[in-house]
Amino acid sequence: MSVRGKAFIAGAYEHPLRTIPNKTVQQVHAEVAAGALADAGLSFSDIDAYFCAGDAPGFGALSMAEYLGLQLTHIDNTETGGSSYLLHVQHAAEAIAAGHCHVALITLAGLPRSSGTGIGGAGRFGSAPEISFENFFGLSIVAGYAMAARRHMYEFGTTSEQLAEIKVAAASHAQHNPNAFLQNAVTVEEVLQSKMVADPLHMLDCCVVTDGGGALVVVSPEVARKLSRQSVPVLGTGFAVKHVNNGRIDLTHTGAVVSGPRAFAEAGLTPSDIRYASIYDSFTITVLTTLEDLGFCEKGKGGEFVSNGGLQAPFGKLPFNTDGGGLCNNHPSNRGGITKVIEAVRQLRNEAHPAVQVPNCQFALAHGTGGNLATRMGSATLILGQEV
């Protein structure tokens, strides 16, 4: 079953703050939910489906449904790290197409900055079967991504300068976002001179640690038609799980190799149709590998693709993360994900900052990466349009 054109994103909202002291996580979930509903022109009583992931407290969607006061016919607690919320859009579209619900709410919220959790967060690996083998030896989140970067450099000649170009593009966009956590432009040299965290990744190759959250409202075509606000149709969806497959680790490919083609096939589009891309950017290497795997350039040529302003809005080859992305703007709950969809919706509605708005942005792609790059991960691709 294709979900092409069977569901619309009617509301999208990003919490304006990056440090939120003295609030509970559930309270931030409620605030972003209210924001997305207001954006759509709907109210809490219209919601019949609710989606959340591992950042939601307690019993996930069950606890949150009670806290928010929702009356639901459908819930989904799917947890795939930072890719969860893009997968939730796919699941919401499927549930709407199947007639299980009409107005689906998706929320993400977290307070890693105020709570001092730091980058990567505490994780939920306590009882994982791989814990004593694959999540050990001082393997920080950054180190895992650093090993992927090192291997990419070895196989394809990618350089630290090329990775830095990704941060430079994100930072140039963040200058125009008054809510962005980091609003300064940076140079390649500044990235290379920033502190080495896990070689070859520097501090400025890493995303920000922010409190915050975001929410989406996904509705049926019938509901969308009654709303005055421009809603954005879901045209293509793809998801893939990638794991180490009995020790056959391959650090230079992500699940986007599978999720991308699935989404493009459903949308009936190709990478050259995409005018704007939100690419999950936990680290610069995440972006580089994902761009290759989604087919925006040949495998191994990502370094070349991102150089010379390739990702800069509005006139680069592929304007990306025009909100400043996770690298500069916001990475709430150490996972972002939902912010990727929110900025794609802004672009399609022609509501990005004028300095970074892509002209005639007919088709946009949003991609989420969850877990550890290329080893134990979820990859979710969404293709969205201005109309069906």
Next chain:
Amino acid sequence: MSFLPLADVEINNETQPFWDGLRNNTLLLPRCTSCTSVVWYPRAHCPVCFSTELKWEEMSGRGTIYSYSIVAKGNGRWKESGPYVVAYIELAEGPRILTNIVGVAPSEVQINMPVTAVFDSGDDARVLLRFTSVSSS
């Protein structure tokens, strides 16, 4: 051998022989008697063909570095250990496994460097499987 932290590994009935092996300075991994795959990480079934007929077998302990990172500063108990090298090494028998490279200066570590197993023990029963450069062993 190294000054890196040992750790409270989670040992269960599926993995006990692996940890017992390390205490005897041997690297034991399960091999599937049905499809001959070496199973990584150790578990009670073969994730390739789903057979539960596995046999513990001693590995060579030899391998090469597949990728690595020099971590400037670790988290938690690793905070004071840096800089240290975390790596995936490819065992001669196939699996690519996570480890630390010890006994060699981090700046000397390279992809494809031949390495050999180090049974890294502290003053208690805990032993971890780490690797060192073949030339420095």
